[in-house]
Amino acid sequence: MLYHILKRILLSLPLLIGITFVSFVVIHLAPGEPVSLQTDLNPRVSAASKAQLRHLYGLDEPLPLQYLKWVGRSFRLDFGRSFSPDGRKVTEKIAERIPITILLSLLEMLVILLVAIPIGILSATRQYSLFDKATTVFVFIGFAIPTFWLALLCMNLFGIHLGWLPISGLQSLDYARLSLGGKILDRLRHLILPVLVGSFGGLAGFSRYMRSNMLEVIRQDYIRTARAKGLAERTVIYKHALRNALLPVVTILGLSVPSLIGGGVIFETIFAIPGMGQLFYNSVMSRDYPVIMGILVIGAALTLLGNLLADISYALVDPRIRLSKGQ
Amino acid sequence: MGKNRLGLIGAGIVVVLFAIALSAPILSPCNPTELDGQHILSRPDHHHWFGTDRLGRDVLSRVIWGSRISLLVGFVAVGIATLIGIFLGALAGYYGRWVDSLIMRFVDLMLCFPTFFLILAVIAFLEPSIWNIMVVIGLTGWMGVARLVRAEFLSLKEREFVLSARALGASDLRIIFRHILPNALAPVLVSATLGVAGAILTESALSFLGIGIQPPTPSWGNILTGGKDNLEIAWWLSFFPGLAILITVLGYNLLGEGIRDALDPRLRRE
Numbered sequence: 390m391l392y393h394i395l396k397r398i399l400l401s402l403p404l405l406i407g408i409t410f411v412s413f414v415v416i417h418l419a420p421g422e423p424v425s426l427q428t429d430l431n432p433r434v435s436a437a438s439k440a441q442l443r444h445l446y447g448l449d450e451p452l453p454l455q456y457l458k459w460v461g462r463s464f465r466l467d468f469g470r471s472f473s474p475d476g477r478k479v480t481e482k483i484a485e486r487i488p489i490t491i492l493l494s495l496l497e498m499l500v501i502l503l504v505a506i507p508i509g510i511l512s513a514t515r516q517y518s519l520f521d522k523a524t525t526v527f528v529f530i531g532f533a534i535p536t537f538w539l540a541l542l543c544m545n546l547f548g549i550h551l552g553w554l555p556i557s558g559l560q561s562l563d564y565a566r567l568s569l570g571g572k573i574l575d576r577l578r579h580l581i582l583p584v585l586v587g588s589f590g591g592l593a594g595f596s597r598y599m600r601s602n603m604l605e606v607i608r609q610d611y612i613r614t615a616r617a618k619g620l621a622e623r624t625v626i627y628k629h630a631l632r633n634a635l636l637p638v639v640t641i642l643g644l645s646v647p648s649l650i651g652g653g654v655i656f657e658t659i660f661a662i663p664g665m666g667q668l669f670y671n672s673v674m675s676r677d678y679p680v681i682m683g684i685l686v687i688g689a690a691l692t693l694l695g696n697l698l699a700d701i702s703y704a705l706v707d708p709r710i711r712l713s714k715g716q
Numbered sequence: 717m718g719k720n721r722l723g724l725i726g727a728g729i730v731v732v733l734f735a736i737a738l739s740a741p742i743l744s745p746c747n748p749t750e751l752d753g754q755h756i757l758s759r760p761d762h763h764h765w766f767g768t769d770r771l772g773r774d775v776l777s778r779v780i781w782g783s784r785i786s787l788l789v790g791f792v793a794v795g796i797a798t799l800i801g802i803f804l805g806a807l808a809g810y811y812g813r814w815v816d817s818l819i820m821r822f823v824d825l826m827l828c829f830p831t832f833f834l835i836l837a838v839i840a841f842l843e844p845s846i847w848n849i850m851v852v853i854g855l856t857g858w859m860g861v862a863r864l865v866r867a868e869f870l871s872l873k874e875r876e877f878v879l880s881a882r883a884l885g886a887s888d889l890r891i892i893f894r895h896i897l898p899n900a901l902a903p904v905l906v907s908a909t910l911g912v913a914g915a916i917l918t919e920s921a922l923s924f925l926g927i928g929i930q931p932p933t934p935s936w937g938n939i940l941t942g943g944k945d946n947l948e949i950a951w952w953l954s955f956f957p958g959l960a961i962l963i964t965v966l967g968y969n970l971l972g973e974g975i976r977d978a979l980d981p982r983l984r985r986e
Contacts, residue, residue, distance in 0.1 A: 404824060404825055533962050535920055537940065541954040542954065651833050669833065673839075676840060685837050689830070
């Protein structure tokens with residue numbers, strides 16, 4: 390069991406190195422070099438000064454050496470300083486935004502689980518019924534709808550025409566004056582639209598997955614046995630079938646980490662939420678290369694972590710794997 | 717046979733879309749880049765069916781011309797992704813052992829990156845030309861095809877027709893391309909169709925964020941940017957391009973699923 394986990398972690402290390410390598414290649418796609426980016430606006434910079442800058446940044450060293458140094462710095466989470474006017478450390482800027490993005494992702498995962506699992510179960514047990522057909526339509530639309538469009542429509546409907554929900558930021562302008570209960574309510578109201586819209590795509594996919602999983606499980610022999618034993622249908626479905634159908638849930642959650650992180654860019658930008666995705670977008674627009682690279686590496690590392698956790702928890706949850714390793 | 721019907725609906729949507737894109741010069745009522753200072757952000761009316769945007773351009777014309785961009789990007793990006801995927805998947809599946817491990821590790825590595833992040837980062841470093849966008853989407857979307865092709869090759873390479881080709885002295889290259897590959901293409905067709913849908917979504921997301929197709933070239937995504945900027949006063953800028961994307965992507969998804977259902981029993985029968 391432990392051996393299985395260790396093996397998985399060990400296999401992830403080359404991937405981590407690979408991530409840094411691909412990121413390094415991506416940096417060097419940038420046209421021009423960093424020194425000219427900083428000095429081109431000043432025509433009085435001499436060639437000697439440019440050479441000095443180059444030497445200062447270590448840009449005159451051979452590429453493999455530059456790469457090794459960069460990897461070393463990345464592992465210490467030192468991505469340099471932002472190019473933007475505030476010039477703060479990249480790690481700082483990312484660290485203050487990660488919690489919000491993670492909160493959003495966790496809430497979205499929660500919504501997906503709470504809604505998709507019942508839908509999946511019900512459409513599997515009532516296969517071909519009206520409910521099943523309706524959810525199939527819903528799923529197809531969910532796969533095809535551009536989520537940023539859905540966001541705009543919801544903002545228009547709920548925010549502007551109906552005025553029920555706020556459409557930007559995490560808190561209202563008069564947040565400071567609200568009572569504690571009011572503050573919590575205010576935060577929640579601001580989170581409703583982003584979380585619901587953000588989880589829409591995952592919801593469609595997951596309920597479809599739950600449905601096909603449940604259908605497969607229900608056809609198994611042990612379900613037939615349970616029914617033959619005379620157990621109530623409810624017990625058969627919710628106690629026996631469901632447990633087996635839920636096994637891959639953790640894996641799916643882990644595998645949906647990249648799309649939640651990536652999707653965050655669009656939602657955080659539309660809803661003006663100060664998370665990692667919005668930072669990424671702003672950095673891309675302003676060509677703030679150090680921040681872009683930092684978020685890229687961290688995003689990939691988080692994805693790797695998500696995959697790893699999914700893998701490990703599946704081994705933990707599935708008794709077939711858990712018990713077989715104890716030999 | 718409801719599934720057949722859905723697939724046909726998808727095919728119908730795809731065909732209609734092609735027709736619209738091809739006949740854009742004839743079909744669109746106005747020039748999509750023509751500015752009309754008198755009618756900025758005007759509501760949909762008999763003159764401008766979909767209204768106008770902030771610069772007075774007719775939205776209907778821009779949506780019609782935008783279909784060309786979407787189809788172009790969709791097909792070229794998927795074409796690139798499919799070619800790379802077939803190449804790497806065939807190599808991995810046919811030669812096995814260390815070649816397979818190496819290529820599959822590379823696939824795992826590429827899958828570590830949140831795709832959208834990677835695309836955004838790369839396009840940030842280059843300039844957002846339509847060619848760059850197509851290549852980048854293609855370069856980040858080949859992994860699924862590679863896995864499919866590899867799986868097909870792994871199962872097909874032990875079949876008798878391969879053994880007999882080898883016994884007749886055929887070279888590896890010939891076996892791969894003339895014998896195994898044609899039989900491995902069925903799932904690739906499904907993946908490619910669904911891939912077009914995905915590529916269209918990605919391109920419109922990029923254009924929406926301002927890092928894709930740049931105005932004045934009309935793309936459904938960048939019309940939506942206008943929708944975001946004028947949310948309170950011009951709902952038509954948000955509604956129509958998004959609807960176009962939805963219908964298009966739905967069409968390709970239905971078609972892809974239809975092809976998958978049509979090919980599946982045939983595959984199983986073999």
